[in-house]
Amino acid sequence: MTNTKRRRMSAALAAGALLPVAPAAVSRPAGDPPGETASVHPVQPETLSFEPNGWIPNNPRLPVLVYRSAVQLSGSDPAALFEHAFARNGWPPVWRNGIYDFHHFHPATHEVLGFAGGRARLVLGGPAPIGREVTVNAGDVVVLPAGTGHCKLEASADFLVVGAYPPDEDIGISRVGLSAAQWQAMQQVVFPASDPLSGREGPLARLWRAA
Template sequence: MTPIDRRQFATGFVASLATTKNSASANESPQTATPEQLHLKPNGWMPNSPWPVLLYRNALPSTGDLASAMERIFTTNGWPPQWRNGVYPFHHYHSTAHEVLGFAVGHADLVLGGEGGEPLSVHSGDVLVLPTGTGHCRISASDDFLVIGAYPENEHWDICRTAPSPETLASMRKVRFPHSDPLTGSSGALPKLWI
């Protein structure tokens, strides 16, 4: 996995989408609108979240330029992409943003919720929505594994690898509620399930 400057990618990418915000075609529509829900409790130093992780299996067809299709759909639904890369091979969480991971190419085995947490295999076409504080880590991946990382508008991610301080926990509770599902918009599953 070649590292990239994710913030530099975001600046150029968001600018390039300005004219294509509503250009997702009919064949890019999500195939499933009902996600699996994974409820994770605090685990060791990993805070996790009272909101469920949402897993959309086979959300989009694994044909054509799936990465670009995911980027268009996420942008249209208020979750502009900030990077293309993979998933870090260490346990971490984000305290400043919710995150959607669109699996565009390949497959991987992940663990959610911290050490000893929930094992999860993901494949091209799957989409995973992680509420703030959710632990995640890549265990293994195919050589071509490619992920689209996106966040609600005006949210910027951080990387946390230790237990949150009381101040960080207080800050996490103030992260803005996303009023739109990254796949299906404001009428989608997320606003109904994250209550």
């Protein structure tokens, strides 16, 4: 994690805008973990689009991307495989944990979630009827554009997630609606330079630029 991101996280924590996630920052070497290489499958992601849902803005322009069985899990530390793949493709990993069991969103950054263990039922897009229930399993990856509501309904005891973000973005979460100025700022969130699994030639750029 960069010093800039640490400062932003500290300020958000002090203001009560960011709920802490533990364990906190993750630091990994540039190469693959010893004896463990991330095997990424070139899958075409599912796309899910959500309109605003009450206080949850979602992102009417950019779709959620769901990559099924995208990472082949192996070795003693499957989470490290996601961390390396994300870091290699310009999405530095920030945390390992689960997912909050209440609706929330990130107004100032896109987010990628790598599911390193177990399974869970999530709700994306906020409450029904706009929101949608999605089941995720170990090896899946989900990219959430800024503003997308998400929460956990239930999860297995071994559920483990790796969270990563484009560099130097404010990763604070929100549980209240956005002002007009905040909505405009959300629309200007920096476009990711690459797909978190397959880099600049991956499907994210094609699918999001076409949106």
